[in-house]
Amino acid sequence: MSRVDPQDMPEGRDEEAAIWCMRLAEDRLSPHEQREFDAWLAVPGNAEAFDDAVLVWQTAEAAAHRPEVIHARTEALDAFRDGNSRRWVRRASRRWYWPVGTVAAILLVALTSLMLLHDPVQVFETGIGERRIAMLQDGSRLSLDAATKVDVHLASNRRELTLLSGRAKFDVARDPLRPFSVLAGDKLIVATGTSFSVEILRGQVRVLLYEGHVDVLDQPSGGAAPRQLELKRAGGAPPLPAAQALTPGRELVTPISAGTATIALADLPRSLSWEGGQLSFDGEALPAAVERMNRYAAKKLVVGDSYVASLKVDGVYTAGDTDAFVEGMSALYGVKAVPGADSVTLKRD
Numbered sequence: 001m002s003r004v005d006p007q008d009m010p011e012g013r014d015e016e017a018a019i020w021c022m023r024l025a026e027d028r029l030s031p032h033e034q035r036e037f038d039a040w041l042a043v044p045g046n047a048e049a050f051d052d053a054v055l056v057w058q059t060a061e062a063a064a065h066r067p068e069v070i071h072a073r074t075e076a077l078d079a080f081r082d083g084n085s086r087r088w089v090r091r092a093s094r095r096w097y098w099p100v101g102t103v104a105a106i107l108l109v110a111l112t113s114l115m116l117l118h119d120p121v122q123v124f125e126t127g128i129g130e131r132r133i134a135m136l137q138d139g140s141r142l143s144l145d146a147a148t149k150v151d152v153h154l155a156s157n158r159r160e161l162t163l164l165s166g167r168a169k170f171d172v173a174r175d176p177l178r179p180f181s182v183l184a185g186d187k188l189i190v191a192t193g194t195s196f197s198v199e200i201l202r203g204q205v206r207v208l209l210y211e212g213h214v215d216v217l218d219q220p221s222g223g224a225a226p227r228q229l230e231l232k233r234a235g236g237a238p239p240l241p242a243a244q245a246l247t248p249g250r251e252l253v254t255p256i257s258a259g260t261a262t263i264a265l266a267d268l269p270r271s272l273s274w275e276g277g278q279l280s281f282d283g284e285a286l287p288a289a290v291e292r293m294n295r296y297a298a299k300k301l302v303v304g305d306s307y308v309a310s311l312k313v314d315g316v317y318t319a320g321d322t323d324a325f326v327e328g329m330s331a332l333y334g335v336k337a338v339p340g341a342d343s344v345t346l347k348r349d
Contacts, residue, residue, distance in 0.1 A: 016040065017049035122152040126166070129296040129320050131275070139173035140180065145199075145274050146295035146319065154178075166295060167199035167274070172212075185256035188217040188226050197271070200256075202288055208251040208266055216242040216252060216261075229254065231261055274319065281313040286329070289313040290346070296320035304347035308335060 020037055023029065029037060041047050124144060126132045132144045137154055144150065148166025153159075157177070161170070163184040172180045174193025181190045184198050187205045194212025198205065207216060217226035230239035245263045246252050251271075254261035273280040274292075281289050287309050290301045296319040303309050311333055317325050322344070329335040329346060336349040 013045060013049045014053070017046065017053035020050060021053040120153055120155075122154075123149065124152060125149045128298055131277070136173075138175060138178070141171035143169040143171075143275055148295075163198050163200060165200060167197060167201075169195070169197040169210075169272075169275070171195045183219060186219050186221070187229065187254060187256070188219040190215040190217065202291055203256055204253055205256060206251060206253050207246065208268075208271055209246050209248050210268060211248050214243060214246065216246060216254075229261060231263065273316065277319045278316050279319050280316045284313045285309075286311040286313050286346075289325075293317070293319075293322060293325055297322045300343045301326070302340075302343050302345040304338070304345040307348040308333075308346045311335075 020040065023033070024037075041050060124132065124134050124142060126144045126146055126148050129146050131146055134142045134144070136142060136152060136159075138159060140159070142150065142152070145167040148168055149164040150168050151162040151164065153161070155178075159175075159178050159180040161180070161182045163182055168182075170180070170182060170191075172191050172194050176192050179190055179192060181188055182198050183189075184200055184205045187207075189196065189198060189207055191212060191214045194214060195210040196212070196214055197208045197210070199208075200206075207214065216229045218229050219226045229242040231242055231245055233240055242252055242254075242261055242263070249266060249268060250263050251266040252261055252263050267282065270280045270282060279289075279292055279296075287303050290303055294300045299322065301322060308329075311329070313329075315328060317328070326335075326337045326344065326346070330337065330349075334349040336347050338345040338347055
């Protein structure tokens with residue numbers, strides 16, 4: 001391959017950086033060329049331009065196999081040749097035509113490549129027994145329980161998150177121009193600046209409000225517009241908007257797809273115990289407690305019969321300490337633990 005003569009270096013700093021990037025990618029520099037490169041790099045601003053060129057080069061190479069990039073690269077090459085043909089014809093040497101054309105094409109499709117490679121949705125995920133805290137670009141704070149997955153899409157006019165599994169707490173940075181929404185199942189929780197948690201548990205969505213205000217909406221399938229979630233009231237009274245009843249210190253529990261939503265008082269300190277590695281239960285149905293314990297257990301607990309399913313759980317357990325949980329159920333209710341290959345089944349003794 002023909003080598004680049006530094007005396008023919010283009011005048012623009014970005015073009016110079018692109019050429020040096022290509023030369024280094026082609027082959028190792030000779031000692032003389034290395035001295036020239038070091039001298040060029042020492043000029044103020046050149047190092048930054050070279051770093052940008054390397055990023056562009058790597059990005060385009062990573063996307064080179066994609067049909068969209070191949071098409072964009074071809075168009076960029078044609079546009080570069082058409083726009084610069086006179087310039088290069090006037091040059092005494094034609095050695096730069098193809099190398100500069102290639103690098104310029106890469107530079108021209110850099111934005112396209114970056115857009116293709118960049119997934120606008122960030123995924124935050126925890127494994128079994130893992131908890132995580134993440135700061136979003138807007139300043140919001142995201143706390144994930146174990147076995148939890150949240151997709152985050154931050155746009156210029158909205159902030160859209162989807163809770164796919166588990167439980168997460170959202171401390172939302174206030175931005176009235178960009179509503180903050182969390183989709184969980186078919187329920188959409190919308191806020192601007194507040195603190196709340198959302199959990200998917202046994203076919204239900206649970207929304208616990210710590211401070212501020214949220215709207216809770218039904219999100220029908222098929223692209224229909226969301227509608228206000230309402231609570232039925234006794235005595236023929238008109239339905240009450242869930243957002244009006246869900247005040248700080250209360251938890252909304254609503255089935256996914258169908259059913260009646262309920263709101264009850266919550267013990268806020270107890271509700272946050274999972275952030276410190278403790279699982280606290282206060283009259284919790286045993287199947288729900290088991291599901292929460294299983295977020296921290298490699299060996300899963302299984303509810304083996306209707307008697308076990310009807311039990312209530314009280315107490316505080318260390319997340320991941322399945323043995324202590326089983327011992328507690330055995331001592332209180334005479335539950336028998338039947339070990340299996342990858343699970344422990346709880347049955348009536």
